[in-house]
Amino acid sequence: MSARPAEDLVKQWESEQALLRQQVVEGDTEDWQRVPDFSGLQRVGGVDLSFIKGDDVNACAQLVVLSYPDLQLLYEDSQMVTLTAPYIAGFLAFRETPFLLESLQRLERDQPQLLPQVVFVDGNGLFHYREFGLACHLGVLSGLPCVGVAKNLLQVQGVNKDEEHQSQITALQKGGDSFPLTATSGKVLGKALRSCNKSSKPVYVSVGHRISLDTAVRLTHSCCRYRVPEPIRQADCLSREYLRKHFPAADT
Incomplete structure (x- = not known):
């Protein structure tokens, strides 16, 4: 792709993000x-989306629905998809959201009684360059409450992986402890959460849509048996299992 079409695409996506951003509801609605x-x-x-190693176009789009609070699997949907949009940092949602949204729409059509009341997204929500990450994008388009949970810190809006950040992580003594991720503007964009006692490595929680940050953090903690909340962990495990089964020659 030449520079000019890429620049035009970025401008188009920035415009779309800005319009959709206005629809995000940052508070509790349920x-x-x-x-x-x-x-x-x-x-x-x-x-979650899982890719075959070395192939960044063909992926397994995975949706799981678990019972709450016992976190037992109620529904799973694995679909091989071909991503058509290019990867551009800060615009991951334009690559992945259409397929994740299709999974939710398929469930709503076929088994509406199993539609989740909240969706955990492997990625960021408001904790994003323009405060509109994957969890916001999916939330606004699906209309469902969404929570973004990222495993790695996105260094954005003045939040950096520096000594101060590391000392704050060290101060998280037990599962449920957290500290705010504060932008240069002073706005809290998310929280670093020690999700369980077994893991000292935090996850990064941010609002996607129709939920407050404090509620998102409490809910994430309540869904963690390990470091990553069960809905995301099981989606990741099942999508990788699907790829191993259907593409045994590939290293996933």
Whole structure:
């Protein structure tokens, strides 16, 4: 792709992001979000894309729905997809969202009683260059509450992986402890969460859509048996399992 079409595409995507960003709801909208034990929450979803090693075009788009609070698998959907949009940093959602959205729409059409009440996304929400990451994009287009949970720190808006950040991580003593990810502007874009006692490495939680940050952090912690919340962990495991089964010669 030549420089000019890429520049035009970035401008187009920036414009689309800005319009969609206006639709993000950053607060709690559901009754279950407002109670300490999330009473009324019965189904939590998780989405992920897994690629065959060396192939950044063909992927397995995965959706899982787990029961809450016991986190048992209720539904799974694995689909091989071909990504058509190029990868440009900060615009990952334009590559991945269409396929994840299709998975949710397929579920809503075929088994609406299993549609998740909240979706965990392997990626960022408001913690993003323009405060509109993958979890926001999927949330706005699906209309569902979404939570972004990233395994790696996106160094953005003045948040850096420096000594101060590392000392804050060290200060997280137990599962559930967190600290804010504050932009240069002073806005809190997300939180670093020690998700369980077993792992001292945090995850980075941010609002996707229709949930507050504090609720997103509490819910993420409640869904963690290991470092990564179960909906995302199981989506990742099942998508990799699908690739191993259907593409045994490839190293996934």
